[in-house]
Amino acid sequence: MPAMLSETTTSPDVRDAEFRDTALPLLPAVARLARALVRQQADADDVVQETFLRAYRYWHTFRPGTDCLRWLSTICRNVARDHHRRGADAEDSLDEDRDAWSPARPHAAARDAGFEHMYENLDLGPAITEAIALLPPAFREVVVLSDVEGLSYDEVALNLDIPVGTVRSRLYRARRLLQESLLEYARDAGFAAAGGRPR
Amino acid sequence: MIRRLTERRVFTVAECRGTVQRMWPYLDGALSERDKDLVADHVAACSLCHPHFVFARSFLHAVRLAHGVAPDYSTLQAKVHSALVAEGLDTAHDERQG
Numbered sequence: 001m002p003a004m005l006s007e008t009t010t011s012p013d014v015r016d017a018e019f020r021d022t023a024l025p026l027l028p029a030v031a032r033l034a035r036a037l038v039r040q041q042a043d044a045d046d047v048v049q050e051t052f053l054r055a056y057r058y059w060h061t062f063r064p065g066t067d068c069l070r071w072l073s074t075i076c077r078n079v080a081r082d083h084h085r086r087g088a089d090a091e092d093s094l095d096e097d098r099d100a101w102s103p104a105r106p107h108a109a110a111r112d113a114g115f116e117h118m119y120e121n122l123d124l125g126p127a128i129t130e131a132i133a134l135l136p137p138a139f140r141e142v143v144v145l146s147d148v149e150g151l152s153y154d155e156v157a158l159n160l161d162i163p164v165g166t167v168r169s170r171l172y173r174a175r176r177l178l179q180e181s182l183l184e185y186a187r188d189a190g191f192a193a194a195g196g197r198p199r
Numbered sequence: 200m201i202r203r204l205t206e207r208r209v210f211t212v213a214e215c216r217g218t219v220q221r222m223w224p225y226l227d228g229a230l231s232e233r234d235k236d237l238v239a240d241h242v243a244a245c246s247l248c249h250p251h252f253v254f255a256r257s258f259l260h261a262v263r264l265a266h267g268v269a270p271d272y273s274t275l276q277a278k279v280h281s282a283l284v285a286e287g288l289d290t291a292h293d294e295r296q297g
Contacts (some may be wrong), residue, residue: 012287012291013287016288016289017289019288020288024279024280027272027275027279028272030274031272031275045275045278046285047276048275048279049275049279049282052283053282053283053286056283056286056287056288057286088222100216100217100220101216101219102247103219103220103222103223103251103255104219104222104251106254106255106258107250107251107254107255108251111250111254115272116250116254117257119254119257119258119260119261120257123262124261124265125261125265128261128262128263128265128266129265129266132262134297143262146227147208147259147262147263148262148263148266150263152227152228153227154227155230168223171223172223175223175258178258178262179258182258
């Protein structure tokens with residue numbers, strides 16, 4: 001119960017009990033965030049472990065009564081940042097997409113290629129997983145948190161510590177990239193356009 | 200969420216553009232009640248916008264289905280717990296509970 005914690009608590013036993021009761025139950029939520037931040041599952045697990053080790057070491061800095069998940073999320077983001085220096089990723093192209101028709105373009109492209117019903121008729125599960133993994137990190141994290149984990153725009157913004165407007169623009173761009181990638185996959189995999197069935 | 204295309208009406212380009220712009224927030228349940236109703240009414244009557252929305256909804260459904268299995272964190276929990284014990288976390292509480 002974070003609200004009851006006391007910064008003056010120094011007994012290791014009490015400190016450990018507080019950590020066990022407050023921080024450890026949040027592991028699944030932290031693991032979901034790590035999965036959004038890091039491409040490979042094994043790397044994400046390492047990020048979670050390092051997050052909890054750092055949290056344990058610095059537990060005395062956690063302010064009682066504040067949001068522990070938010071505190072852990074900040075640590076997790078820092079660990080992920082340290083884990084792999086991404087270099088230039090998608091940030092350069094993260095300007096809001098101002099094309100008003102942009103959301104409709106993937107459908108138009110699929111319809112023109114004869115794949116209007118590709119999501120109903122084709123098993124795209126593995127291709128979707130692969131396409132998400134290949135997204136630039138800034139796009140992947142919003143897609144995983146929003147479309148896979150089902151978080152609201154506000155919750156994603158809180159988790160990633162970015163404005164809601166940024167969540168929206170990244171999410172819409174990410175979905176467009178995913179749809180383009182999946183259409184390319186359907187074409188390359190040799191699916192017959194008519195009816196969307198494998199040849 | 201997306202009603203059948205029933206009563207077909209002709210809309211201006213500006214109306215369709217405004218509706219398409221709100222497609223993702225609509226499908227994500229992030230619009231106000233008023234905007235939600237406006238979009239729903241337009242889509243139910245517009246033969247141009249309706250298929251865009253159906254396609255986008257199918258896409259979102261496919262993404263959710265592709266990751267539909269809830270992850271099992273027990274292995275990761277055990278791994279993190281071991282690392283914390285090595286770091287000095289007291290496990291007496293767990294042993295008493297167990």
